[in-house]
Structures are given as C-alpha cells and as structure tokens.
Amino acid sequence: MPRKSKPPPPPPPPKPASLVSRSSGLHPAIQQTLGKRGLCWPWDQPGTHFALFEPYLAPSQSPPPSSSSSSTLPGKISWLFNWELWQPDSLPQTLEWVPCIRTSSHIKDIDPFLLDIITKSTAQSRVVPSALLGFNEPEIPSQANLDVETASVLWKDVVVPAKSKFGLRLGSPGMSSDMGRSKPWLDSFLAMTQSSEDPKGGIDFLVLHWYGFRFVDLRQFLEDMHQTYGLPVWLNEFACSKMGEGETTVDEVCGFLREALPWLDACPWIEKYAYFGHKDVGEWVGRASNFLEMADDSDSDWRLTRVAKIYCEY
Numbered sequence: 001m002p003r004k005s006k007p008p009p010p011p012p013p014p015k016p017a018s019l020v021s022r023s024s025g026l027h028p029a030i031q032q033t034l035g036k037r038g039l040c041w042p043w044d045q046p047g048t049h050f051a052l053f054e055p056y057l058a059p060s061q062s063p064p065p066s067s068s069s070s071s072t073l074p075g076k077i078s079w080l081f082n083w084e085l086w087q088p089d090s091l092p093q094t095l096e097w098v099p100c101i102r103t104s105s106h107i108k109d110i111d112p113f114l115l116d117i118i119t120k121s122t123a124q125s126r127v128v129p130s131a132l133l134g135f136n137e138p139e140i141p142s143q144a145n146l147d148v149e150t151a152s153v154l155w156k157d158v159v160v161p162a163k164s165k166f167g168l169r170l171g172s173p174g175m176s177s178d179m180g181r182s183k184p185w186l187d188s189f190l191a192m193t194q195s196s197e198d199p200k201g202g203i204d205f206l207v208l209h210w211y212g213f214r215f216v217d218l219r220q221f222l223e224d225m226h227q228t229y230g231l232p233v234w235l236n237e238f239a240c241s242k243m244g245e246g247e248t249t250v251d252e253v254c255g256f257l258r259e260a261l262p263w264l265d266a267c268p269w270i271e272k273y274a275y276f277g278h279k280d281v282g283e284w285v286g287r288a289s290n291f292l293e294m295a296d297d298s299d300s301d302w303r304l305t306r307v308a309k310i311y312c313e314y
Helices: 047-056 104-123 148-166 179-193 215-229 250-266 306-313
Strands: 037-040 079-081 206-212 233-240 270-275 292-294 302-304
Touching: 047 302, 047 306, 079 270, 104 148, 148 179, 179 215, 206 215, 215 233, 215 250, 233 250, 250 270, 250 306, 302 306
Parallel strands: 037 079, 037 270, 206 233, 233 270
Antiparallel strands: 292 302
16 A cells, blocks of 8 residues: 555444354355456545445446446446455445455454454345455555564464455455565565465465556566466556656546556456555545545535546446
C-alpha cells in the first residue's frame, strides 16, 4: 500500500461474546470465484459509495449505464479487499470480500473473525470468502514491517492452520514492486516456510503490488515474478503513477488502463487484480487515479470519475 500521511485504521469491531475458535472442519457452503476485476476499499470509505458501483457488480441483474464498449456486458467487478479481517459496511450481497492479515497484531483475530464472517455469510446467503491474504508489505517499514523470522513463525503456527481449518486458498504476503526489498524478503520467507511436503509454504498464489507509469513495465514485473516463483498471481494494488515525481493526467491513466485491462483479463495466470483507485488515493499515487469526485460542493453527492468508468466498463 502506498505511503500516505493518513491516520491508521481504527481497531476492528468487537467480536460477538459467544464467538470462540472452535471451527475445525468448517467449510464455506457458498463461494464465488468468477471474475478477475476487483476493488481496493479503504477502511474509511463510506458504505454508501457502493451504490455508485452497483451497476458494475458481477453477476449484474441489469446492464451497466450506456457505453459503446460494454453496454451489453455483465458487471465486471466481482471481489473486494480492504486490507482487514473485518468486512466493510454495506457490502453488496454478491460481492466477494477477501480478508487480509494486515499486520502481525491481527494474528489473534484470524480464527474468531473468519468463523464469524463465514457463519454469517452462509446464513445470509452472501458470498463466502474463498481466500485469505497474507501480511501487507512486510518488507516496508511503514506497512506490516515484519522481519522474516517472525513472519515465518506466525505463518507456520497460525496462518497455514487457519487456511486448512476454514477451507481457504492462501495468498502470499503482499509484496511491493521495490524488488531490492521485496524479492530478498520473499526468498528468505519461502526458504523458512517450505518443506518437502509443502514446497510453497502453504501459498496458493502470489499477492503483488505495483506502481509505475508504463504498462510494459507492469507486464515485465508480473512475468518475472510468475516465472521466478511458478505461482498464479493476484495483483492486489496497481496504479499508473509517477510515485511523487510528478502528476499523471486523467488521459494518461485512461490510456494505461486501456492497455493493461485486456492483458490482465486474458493472461491465464493472473487470477485477480484491483486498481488502487478510490475516494482519494493521495499525492504519492496521484489523484488522476481517483475513482470518485464530488458532483457538487456539498461533499455528499459523489459520482464515478472517467477513470473509474473505464476500469468498470472496459
């Protein structure tokens, strides 16, 4: 996740008093894994904003707003994550939310929160999470900031058992595109967690983040990582960004998406992806990537930007 001067998320909501970690053998009854395209949903984004994306959710009961490129296509947005183990408010019933172990402080919450979410989702005929995401950028001091030794112990003792207990696929720790830090960290982590019985250390797919200006560089990064580790990829954060070295324009972001989206959709080993666009992505990413803009000066009437519509429709 980009470095931003934003307040930290609030503590997760309290667990139900009756909730205990006795979920052995529990498996989701209802799952949705169709579709690659998803949303990054920050903890402080209001649930009311889901209404703006409703026409683009998959499966959609009605076509998206009139568009020359997609007016006859079903909704393409099928999943969402918020870097947390708790669901965002007002989550649409057909949208798959994927939990994430943001930092080591959330380790104690994995079992009780997953049990609660899976139980409630099944009872309410909601989409049940099919995967669990590892620590968020553990190699970055301003993010999960975990040394490999600590992360590997938590992974083997808590995370992999939770994967098995709840019948989930497991994503690697989310690695940044700063290869000087992320690749050595991931190599050491895999060396400490893999075994002859489990050569991938319980990991079913790589979770990757990328920020840059050219699609060709994004593609090269993804191909290199896939070739190196031999795992399918979830590109959970990406954006057309000059990373604080100047501003991108809306036209540049739209052009980037028109190149990237068809390739991501067609690439067989890219399983999921989510563009880093929401209410305010900040200066480091560049606000040309914002998905929302105010329709007036009231701060209560929001609409999708041109970038958001291309992401949802193209």
